[in-house]
Amino acid sequence: MLSLTLLSINRLKDIPFPDIEQDEQNEHTLGGFNVLAEDLTLEEKKKVLRGLFLRWHPDKFRQRYGHLLHEADREPIMDMITRITQHIAKIKSTLNALG
Numbered sequence: 001m002l003s004l005t006l007l008s009i010n011r012l013k014d015i016p017f018p019d020i021e022q023d024e025q026n027e028h029t030l031g032g033f034n035v036l037a038e039d040l041t042l043e044e045k046k047k048v049l050r051g052l053f054l055r056w057h058p059d060k061f062r063q064r065y066g067h068l069l070h071e072a073d074r075e076p077i078m079d080m081i082t083r084i085t086q087h088i089a090k091i092k093s094t095l096n097a098l099g
Contacts, residue, residue, distance in 0.1 A: 010065070012073040017080055020087060028091055030084070035091050042099040049092050056084045 018031035028036040030052055035045050054060060061081050069077055 010068050010073075010077075011070050012076050012080070015077060015080075018084065020080070020083055024087060028094065030088060030091065035095060036098070042095070045095055046092075049088060049095065053085065053088050053092075056081055056088065058082050058085060 023029045023031070026034070028034050033048070035049060038045065038048075040048070058078060058081050062078065066074075
């Protein structure tokens with residue numbers, strides 16, 4: 001889980017984002033978790049994706065951590081959050097098509 005503290009000024013480089021460049025190339029991974037290859041039931045895979053979606057959803061992220069973000073990095077951070085969420089949605093679509 002993300003852990004941002006009140007004592008730190010959080011910049012883009014400070015947030016432990018998944019490697020979205022690599023994940024977008026692999027299409028079915030997020031943070032190294034390959035949803036389609038893992039030995040989980042369809043329901044378990046959907047549960048994992050739901051958890052990831054809630055963790056990275058732009059509104060939820062802004063609500064939890066927006067006040068901690070350095071103003072100069074706020075927009076690039078939220079752009080990255082949106083990109084991650086869109087990738088999760090693509091994985092979910094693929095999963096839905098398979099099951």
